[in-house]
Amino acid sequence: MHPARKQRLIVVIAIVILSSVAIGLLVYALRQNINLFYPPKAFSANEVPRNVRLRAGGCVSPGTVVRSEDSLQVVFTLVDPEGSLEVNYDGILPDLFAEGEAAVVNGQWHDDNIFYADQVLAKHDETYMPPEVAEAMNNGEKHEATCAEMSYGS
């Protein structure tokens, strides 16, 4: 084979190998680290896989936030008009986390029907709210209103 062509062949093979490695890593990493979002109603309807990493979000139901006496353990309930989800979290809640406001949690839903969160996200400031929540709860309408209008059981 012509040396220039041989060289080109080697370069091409190297690029193919490199990109295969990249794609392999990509697929592997994605399978492990991609988080699909579910609203509380999907949990209530039992449509959510257990023990895999995912995202959930809704309104923090007033009166459900209970902090443990001696640790940072906290439990609260996320709700939307058609369902609710009990969340357990061990850590620091974000600045704008509050009852009656929207929150998004990352973690796993275990067999005891409790969502074990390792991360809690709340709206960033007065004008920003997690878009997933806004959309999941009211098909894209302003979430602020949704959370305010909700009649939290009673």
Add this chain to the structure above:
Amino acid sequence: MVPELGHLVLILALLVSAALFVLPLLGAQLRSLPLMLSARSLASGQFVLIAVAFGCLSWAFIHDDFSVAYVANHSNSLMPVYYKVSAVWGGHEGSLLLWILMLSGWTFAITLFSKALPIDLQSRVLAVMGFIATGFLMFILFTSNPFDRILPLAALEGSDLNPLLQDPGLIFHPPLLYMGYVGFSVVFAFAIAALLTGKLDSAWARWSRPWATTAWAFLTIGLALGSWWAYYELGWGGWWFWDPVENAAFMPWLVGTALIHSLAVTEKRGLFKSWTILLAIFTFSLSLLGTFLVRSGVLTSVHAFANDPERGLFILVFLAVVVGGSLLLFAVRAPVVKSAPGFTLLSRETLLLANNALLVVSMLTVLFGTLFPLVADALKLGKYSVGAPYFNLTFLPFMVLICLLMGIAPSSRWKRTEVGPVRRTVMAPLTLSLVLALVVPWLLGDLTLGMALATFLGSWVTLTTLKDLWLKSANKNGRAKGLKQLSLSYYGMVIAHLGIALAVFGVCFTSHYSDEQKLRMDVGKPVEVAGYQFTLERLDEIRGPNYLADQATVTMKKEDRVLRVLQPQKRRYLAGGQIMTEVAIDPGFTRDVYIAMGDKIDADSWAMRVHYKAFVRWIWLAALMMAAGGFLAIIDKRYRKRAAAPQVGVSSMTQKGAV
């Protein structure tokens, strides 16, 4: 009056930049000297006009002119004056104006420093810059005018700048980042001009190289400042979150790094020409993509100011025109700038090609992770989020390979390298790095495979770079003479590569040897983190100029000796009611102690973050070293050699020229 003047001047600037786009291009085509020469004065005029517009907006901020909507939304009379000035780029419209100011500044710089360029190339470069400026000026004037008034009912008081942005880091972070972002437009313009003229030689590469390196160095500092700001201002204790907006700025950096290496090959050996052009197009396109992602509001983050679909659409269309147009031009014209291969498999060319391939592939994995959630959402495949573990897993293996190559490449030769000498050169550094890989983590108290690998890579890059410096500085008249003979750009490379090594150490040691605790702290009850005792002495309520704050006073002790009193705060800003975490840091070269207030549990206790961050400062120091290396490289005297008289080529052309 002043805001109207600003608006008027901005409209004039649009006309001037449209002229800058059309006239020189026409001139280069028709070989008309006056038209080509008009580029220089138009570029200067454009810069002056935009600077005046920027000055007008700053004036409105300093004088609290709340009848201007943008000022009313981003300022407040209580703010200190330096924050009023930095608030100019604290929102969408103003930061866009800053973007354009930078662009016109770079354009002006081309007219200053590129007098030696052949006139047709020069006018085409400036015309491409004019095209970009035209696009962005239209964007700002039609969708996001910073001078819009709220009349007749002007606001009495501004609604305050987002408190996250009321910080010294934010005074410098956006301008420096934009310097880098926008700076890549110059190399892009050079690339397009080269495609248009069909001439791409090593002289072209020598002209483009300092521009690329300068932009890259600014981007490096901008990224480091952003990371540092996030570290102490967001109060989460991290320094990099793989946030889409961070990625948006990081991707141009990765490809820009590939570009400055590829330009080296094009300059020295006249190879990789079309690849270099393609990289220049990619780098600037990624800068535009970054602007689109950040400014269109498709991402939610601290950087997303506005959620206006019209704006997003405009940038998207502009992006499509720039990327599509330049790729089309590339497809048509690239064969013209073809280069003949002439190197063997083991040579510096191959190693640099590998560096390029690795950087581009790693950029693609970041790009995929950043865009996947957006694409999935747009295609209604579900709402996904891609987190840091994905990026770490896909990105880091490529960095390992890059570090390995970085040890060999500087001591390799152009065209052809023998295995023997390379092996002899790297043998000692290799052995020593292997030893260090075992000893250093063991001394730091935790020997794991990951830490051994990290230490090995860091030491490998450091030692091979130093060995190369040692070998190249050998001189029969003594080492001092030898060191003096090496070029500044070589030193630039050495420092930048040592910076990479430092970054490897910093990143890996921080992630592994830090102790990050989230604790409940009660008044008077000590807690222990990483060998230090922390006691919450008292909780106070204090009042700042435009906020109220809860302040914790925490003493930090080691063996009963008080080392420092730290006072983190939780602020509530009066104007907007935003809540901000103000961390307290005890900085050090090998470790930071970082305390942030979490949430209040009851009157005497707070949830707190108490972090011991090992070697975290090395990361930013590393970035500064890389940038310093870049700046050192561009003051190398070979870039300042002026070609004697470009007028010769021009005068013959004037005769042919039709006006």
